[in-house]
């Protein structure tokens with residue numbers, strides 16, 4: 001079995017489209033097609049092949065899950081119904097963006113959670129583990145305590161348990177069982193290697209502190225973070241300062257926090273500090289200038305990162321200009337090595353242009369591989385990745401492998417947002433070892449050495465946060481992992497004033513605090529508006545109000561379209577001030593239904609003329625990547641008359657570098673109308689005003705998707721005003737439901 005049998009979900013989907021139906025491909029043995037079946041720790045009321053088909057028809061499995069199970073069983077000539085069931089369950093986990101299947105999560109009595117179970121696993125979990133290890137297609141990794149030394153370098157016979165430290169190249173089974181977690185080999189590799197790389201980066205120091213430089217750095221940090229402007233209460237720690245010191249000294253820094261907590265401000269100050277330090281090194285050693293790259297998962301997020309860094313640099317420039325008196329005072333006691341001009345030069349060296357992760361790694365058309373990888377590493381010294389919560393496990397693997405060994409990595413993001421669209425929840429897993437305490441405070445877990453460095457640099461006593469209990473992945477490394485040293489949690493939002501409704505509501509939802517959610521809505525904050533679904537025979541009053549509000553909001557950019565006085569950039573900016581976000585794709589209250597209702601409402605208001613597919617003012621969202629055109633899934637543009645082409649209608653997009661791209665509508669890749677978009681697709685974007693639409697009577701499948709992360713992400717897309725069309729019950733139920741993504745990454749980073 002080669003790696004190609006353990007494709008990523010993208011590859012699996014692509015393959016499934018071209019493959020004929022599995023039933024017609026193979027002659028299937030009786031064990032699979034005959035039943036009822038009672039043996040080998042499994043009892044089924046129908047043959048397993050019939051059950052897989054039934055579960056597919058009931059939408060419990062995807063066609064891909066069933067194909068995968070049957071295909072694997074044929075390739076490995078393993079026709080045990082238990083094997084087929086387990087393969088289908090594992091594939092189902094991946095379809096639902098989990099990276100593995102913890103055996104503890106399998107409901108033995110009713111594995112597919114039917115109303116009446118047609119299938120029961122009749123053995124205990126430990127017996128199940130033992131049975132699984134007997135299948136030739138499943139490699140079992142022994143716990144560390146009973147490791148046997150590897151006798152040979154040859155590929156291993158699969159009946160023999162593998163030692164926990166077995167090199168990945170020797171594991172050839174398509175499925176791996178590791179400490180009760182079942183993986184497809186590809187995902188096992190992703191997870192193990194991502195954890196190894198993160199643990200390595202977290203362990204490595206990026207900067208050697210000595211008696212000469214420690215004082216100067218501490219002084220510059222004091223200038224950057226003067227005591228009087230520290231977080232609200234001067235008695236609490238200035239976590240932005242601590243984050244800057246962490247990112248300066250460690251190769252990995254993970255700076256997380258909600259909107260407006262100062263992630264960009266902090267990283268700008270760090271980059272300034274690094275450029276300042278590096279400039280003095282260049283003078284001494286003739287070293288090359290630092291190569292720093294800023295990236296984000298989507299074009300929109302990359303553009304926002306550029307804007308935020310530019311704004312942050314302007315603010316810092318103003319602050320630096322105020323430092324002259326402070327520097328004179330400092331120099332009265334000792335020699336501070338940097339002049340005001342050196343500060344300004346260093347700030348000017350901080351890069352501003354963001355790019356997408358895809359562009360950085362170098363897309364190869366029609367391939368899932370990138371130009372940059374471990375054999376062709378990126379040429380950079382420091383990489384900042386914004387919106388890291390959107391980065392899935394396979395992408396993080398590719399990114400970490402393309403990073404040169406000397407480079408630093410800074411991940412910025414909000415761990416409470418929706419997890420990535422593809423498998424994994426990497427940012428949440430990295431943060432999983434910290435426990436939140438009262439008042440939004442986090443209990444940091446520093447190694448003694450790092451706590452001492454931070455205390456010295458920040459002039460704070462951080463010894464209360466020393467914690468030696470986390471060990472991380474012991475499979476390949478000799479020393480402890482200190483992932484806790486690399487974590488920086490920013491807790492105080494500077495954007496929403498402490499009492500602002502949007503911030504309070506986001507916070508209450510994030511903490512699933514039912515009473516607080518009620519209190520915030522009852523307080524009638526001017527920046528919050530609740531619209532209750534009021535469904536009558538003649539329609540839904542709540543929806544009517546939302547459409548009226550939306551016609552007024554979108555009317556602003558559509559009037560500009562008609563007047564033809566403003567540039568395309570200005571019109572797109574105006575369009576981006578307001579957005580309707582839907583929890584669901586389909587249905588009357590999903591993206592499809594709301595886009596239809598909006599199109600009709602705008603037509604009735606004579607703001608658009610949708611008589612043909614592409615009409616002036618139609619907003620579109622791209623649904624698939626087109627590397628030749630430079631358009632990517634999630635890019636949003638407007639159909640507008642192009643003055644340079646005799647007012648011909650063209651699709652206009654603002655790209656990550658703020659330039660305008662215009663494309664013939666006929667050449668557009670797959671796309672949809674975008675008056676409304678899903679909350680998922682809105683990640684990485686912010687709008688002055690947001691309207692969130694929840695379904696009236698969600699189906700059980702829809703309820704699964706209605707989570708607190710989805711509501712939190714929807715609320716936090718709004719900067720000034722947030723409207724919610726929904727019912728109290730649905731809002732509350734969703735706010736109480738937290739997403740769980742099965743993954744072994746947190747365990748590998750933090751230990752069991």
Ligand SMILES: Nc1ncnc2c1ncn2[C@@H]1O[C@H](COP(=O)(O)OP(=O)(O)OP(=O)(O)O)[C@@H](O)[C@H]1O
Nearest residue numbers: 240258259260261262263264265266308315494495
């Ligand atoms: N320590 C601070 N004191 C006062 N204001 C601050 C502080 N840190 C940041 N701000 C202000 O808060 C606002 C948001 O900061 P910033 O853009 O750095 O946050 P962010 O976490 O990157 O936000 P987002 O999640 O939207 O990207 C900015 O106006 C910034 O000037």
